[in-house]
Amino acid sequence: MDRLGVFAAAAAVALVLGGAPRAAQAETVTLRASHQFPGGKGDARDEMVQLIAREVKAADVGLDMQVYPGASLFKPHDQWNAMVRGQLDISSLPLDYASGKVRAFGATLMPGLVRNHARAERLDASPFMDSIRKKIEDAGVIVLADAWLAGAFGGKNGCIRKPEDVAGLKFRSAGKTFAAMWQKAGASIVTIPSSETYNALQTGVADATDTSTSSFVSFRLYEQLKCITAPGDNALWFMYEPVLMSKRNFDKLNEAQQKAVKAAGKKAEAYFRKASSEFDDKMVDAFKENGVEVVTLTPEEYDAWLKVAKESSYEQFADEVPDGKQLIEQALAVK
Numbered sequence: 001m002d003r004l005g006v007f008a009a010a011a012a013v014a015l016v017l018g019g020a021p022r023a024a025q026a027e028t029v030t031l032r033a034s035h036q037f038p039g040g041k042g043d044a045r046d047e048m049v050q051l052i053a054r055e056v057k058a059a060d061v062g063l064d065m066q067v068y069p070g071a072s073l074f075k076p077h078d079q080w081n082a083m084v085r086g087q088l089d090i091s092s093l094p095l096d097y098a099s100g101k102v103r104a105f106g107a108t109l110m111p112g113l114v115r116n117h118a119r120a121e122r123l124d125a126s127p128f129m130d131s132i133r134k135k136i137e138d139a140g141v142i143v144l145a146d147a148w149l150a151g152a153f154g155g156k157n158g159c160i161r162k163p164e165d166v167a168g169l170k171f172r173s174a175g176k177t178f179a180a181m182w183q184k185a186g187a188s189i190v191t192i193p194s195s196e197t198y199n200a201l202q203t204g205v206a207d208a209t210d211t212s213t214s215s216f217v218s219f220r221l222y223e224q225l226k227c228i229t230a231p232g233d234n235a236l237w238f239m240y241e242p243v244l245m246s247k248r249n250f251d252k253l254n255e256a257q258q259k260a261v262k263a264a265g266k267k268a269e270a271y272f273r274k275a276s277s278e279f280d281d282k283m284v285d286a287f288k289e290n291g292v293e294v295v296t297l298t299p300e301e302y303d304a305w306l307k308v309a310k311e312s313s314y315e316q317f318a319d320e321v322p323d324g325k326q327l328i329e330q331a332l333a334v335k
Contacts, residue, residue: 029257031056031065031249033090036076036195039069043218044279045092048145048243048268052090055264061256065090076193084140086248092147094212094241095136096175097193104135106317107327109175111309112302114238116231117277119334120148128330131323132240142250144243144265147272150280151237153210154221154228156201159295160208161229163308172197172206174239177313181305182210184312198224210237213283222290230287231280232296236305243268 033053037043046069053065068074074082074091080098082088096109107113107128114120123129124146133143151174153160160166167186173179179189190206194215200206201224209221213231216222231237243265250258287294297305318325 028062028064029253031063031089031261032073033065033067033092034071034073034079034082034088035067035069035092036071036079036193037069037092037215038218039067041218044149044214044272044275045147045241048147048272049090049092051268051271052144052243052261052264055267056257056260059256059260059263061254061260063253063257063260071193071195076195080141083244083246084248086246088246089249090144090243090245092241092243094174094194094239095132096177096239098139099176102135102139103321104132104323104327106175106177106321107324107331108132108240109238110177110317110328110331111181111236111313112306113328113331114148115235116233117148117150120238120276121273122334123148123331126330126334128327128334131327131330136244137247140247141244142247144245144261145269145272147241147243147269147276149212149214149239149241149276150231150235151210151212151239152216152228152230152283153208153237154216154225154292155208156224156226157207159227159229159293161295161297161301163304166208169208170204170206172200172209172211174211174237177317178210178237180312180316181309184308194219197221201225212237212239212241213280216283217279217286222287222292225287225292227293227295228283228287230284230294230296234297234299234302236297236302236309 033049037045039046049067053067056063056065077097079091079093095105099105163185166182169187170190171182171187172190173182183189194211197209198219284294
């Protein structure tokens with residue numbers, strides 16, 4: 001038998017015994033993940049994405065994943081469009097950042113709509129989130145892992161507890177719905193991503209801010225604030241920040257790869273759900289260690305803010321979004 005015949009016979013044996021040699025199989029697909037949060041510094045959202053990267057690689061289905069933290073690949077507000085177009089595979093994204101494209105997403109950053117972590121978990125299994133996920137998928141993106149982050153708000157010059165405390169402040173707000181509430185209470189609004197908040201506070205562009213507890217720590221905002229209002233039992237601020245994937249690119253994966261990505265997403269979600277309340281405690285500890293006063297809202301103070309929110313954020317959302325009133329009612333129906 002000549003050398004060509006020997007090679008052909010060996011290849012036939014390999015196919016019978018274990019399928020095509022690895023060199024003949026499809027090349028590894030490398031997914032690109034982008035987010036705005038600091039990498040390698042304990043930020044929970046970065047850890048969720050890194051966990052997915054480790055899991056899809058370990059699944060050995062021809063998938064790898066490169067993570068680009070700190071807005072090093074796409075700017076924060078460009079990530080949604082990049083996923084819709086298939087230019088980006090995966091992102092940990094505050095969904096409200098895409099509310100300019102899908103106005104209904106503003107419901108996922110609505111003052112007083114969640115209040116605590118236990119209720120956030122119940123929301124995930126509710127018709128409210130079924131509606132939100134459908135809108136995400138209809139736009140060309142899918143959810144790999146749900147994540148609700150509690151948030152806080154703080155000022156450079158003093159504590160913010162009552163609506164009158166924000167009168168005259170330049171307030172960096174995370175989204176349109178919170179901005180409406182702060183503005184109703186007398187603040188002027190500064191609109192920038194959370195990754196730019198430190199510089200805004202430092203330079204006087206803003207003198208107060210709201211954001212997630214994780215961002216307060218990972219962006220070292222304790223260096224710029226005098227007082228912070230932590231979530232406590234009456235959290236006014238919760239934000240939906242899921243791990244998302246381009247539907248167009250997900251559909252290009254084979255069945256084994258799709259299963260690996262979904263399984264990795266579920267593991268990331270379980271990690272986050274278990275650890276989410278710990279992030280609030282870490283924020284409180286970090287701010288106290290740096291000499292920042294930490295307060296929480298009383299039920300009466302919470303109700304005062306909720307009244308302002310209903311007269312501004314809720315009313316505006318119901319007027320501007322075709323099914324806005326229904327979304328708010330679906331969320332409030334979760335007890």
